Amino acid sequence: MTSLDDLPIRDDLRGRSPYGAPQKSVPVALNVNENTHPIPEDVAHDIVARVAAAILRLNRYPDREFTELREALAGYLGHGLAPEQIWAANGSNEVLQHLLQAFGGPGRRALGFDPTYSMYGLLASGTGTEWIAAPRDDDFELSPETAVAAVLEHDPDLVLLCAPNNPTGTPLGLDTIRAVADAARGIVIVDEAYFEFAEPGTPSALTLLEGRPRLVVSRTMSKAFAFAGARVGYLAGDPATIDALRLVRLPYHLSALTQAAALGALAHSGEMLAMVDEIRGQRERISAELVRLGFAPHRSGSNFVLFGGVDDPHAVFEALLERGILIRELGIPGHLRVTAGTEAETTAFLEAIAVFAPVGAAGAVENRIDA
Numbered sequence: 001m002t003s004l005d006d007l008p009i010r011d012d013l014r015g016r017s018p019y020g021a022p023q024k025s026v027p028v029a030l031n032v033n034e035n036t037h038p039i040p041e042d043v044a045h046d047i048v049a050r051v052a053a054a055i056l057r058l059n060r061y062p063d064r065e066f067t068e069l070r071e072a073l074a075g076y077l078g079h080g081l082a083p084e085q086i087w088a089a090n091g092s093n094e095v096l097q098h099l100l101q102a103f104g105g106p107g108r109r110a111l112g113f114d115p116t117y118s119m120y121g122l123l124a125s126g127t128g129t130e131w132i133a134a135p136r137d138d139d140f141e142l143s144p145e146t147a148v149a150a151v152l153e154h155d156p157d158l159v160l161l162c163a164p165n166n167p168t169g170t171p172l173g174l175d176t177i178r179a180v181a182d183a184a185r186g187i188v189i190v191d192e193a194y195f196e197f198a199e200p201g202t203p204s205a206l207t208l209l210e211g212r213p214r215l216v217v218s219r220t221m222s223k224a225f226a227f228a229g230a231r232v233g234y235l236a237g238d239p240a241t242i243d244a245l246r247l248v249r250l251p252y253h254l255s256a257l258t259q260a261a262a263l264g265a266l267a268h269s270g271e272m273l274a275m276v277d278e279i280r281g282q283r284e285r286i287s288a289e290l291v292r293l294g295f296a297p298h299r300s301g302s303n304f305v306l307f308g309g310v311d312d313p314h315a316v317f318e319a320l321l322e323r324g325i326l327i328r329e330l331g332i333p334g335h336l337r338v339t340a341g342t343e344a345e346t347t348a349f350l351e352a353i354a355v356f357a358p359v360g361a362a363g364a365v366e367n368r369i370d371a
Helices: 041-055 067-077 092-103 119-126 144-154 174-183 239-246 256-267 269-293 313-322 343-356
Strands: 086-089 109-114 130-135 158-162 187-191 215-220 233-236 304-308 336-339
Touching: 041 256, 041 269, 067 086, 067 233, 067 256, 086 092, 086 239, 092 119, 092 158, 092 187, 092 215, 092 233, 092 239, 109 119, 109 144, 119 130, 130 144, 144 174, 158 174, 174 187, 256 269, 269 304, 269 343, 313 336, 313 343
Parallel strands: 109 130, 109 158, 158 187, 187 215
Antiparallel strands: 086 233, 215 233, 304 336
């Protein structure tokens, strides 16, 4: 059988691994930061009706400029944004890919701060962009001083800031974003995929867009909107940036069905986002209980919790999987990550992880993998 090495693949792609979060059918799947709450039934019926209407026109290409969707996204984001400042694609990954295609490429470099979303490096390599991973501060934080120092050292064409950060959940202050945006000569991308889960009142990087034409803020409908299967991501930025993305997008890249479904969800944004408070509550419950058990959860502004104090992450991951609970093993020594799910899912995880609590912790059970 022919292997990848037998094909004339690009040299810079040899030896690389594709993105591959485990997909397993288990009773409790808390590994890829999905919103585990179902879409409300009345909203689902409206979305179905809109998609059905779009099906009757599938003999025609969709609106290439997704005009109605851009208007709806601008209205949802607020901050005085106009439709011409909005771009959308098939998930925020494609939005980021468009940015790297337009502003990256051979001879150019993109800067991020490890650990961060693994797709950044993969998207960079796929576009021939050099990926530079600079270090973070202690506890996965990122101060203005640390971030700006990396920008000045590497002089990147693109900077990717994840706010809050994935996979650590760490919030990122506007002071750091502002400092990077003012120091960088290239495009600065603030990935706010999990922003809706931040503490109420947390300011968005959208407030920094005015007067900064090289700053863009990306979002997704996958998380807070429980729309992961629909694949809808978007960004806000300067209209000139949007013009640049038109140069690299595929024709009619957003299908009529995708546009119809997204418009249906946005028409019910209040109802769709009503579950966010509950998810935030489960996140806090997870963190508090993990502390009680003797683990070390990191502060999170997202819908997941990264926690340390795990003696053997792989063994714990496998043991939980045997119990029908799938969380995420990230390769960060001594750490695992869990998504905040429904109350029942959270309870199942907490009861299972208690078996592996560090010895001596209050309420801990003997720390044995075969317990």
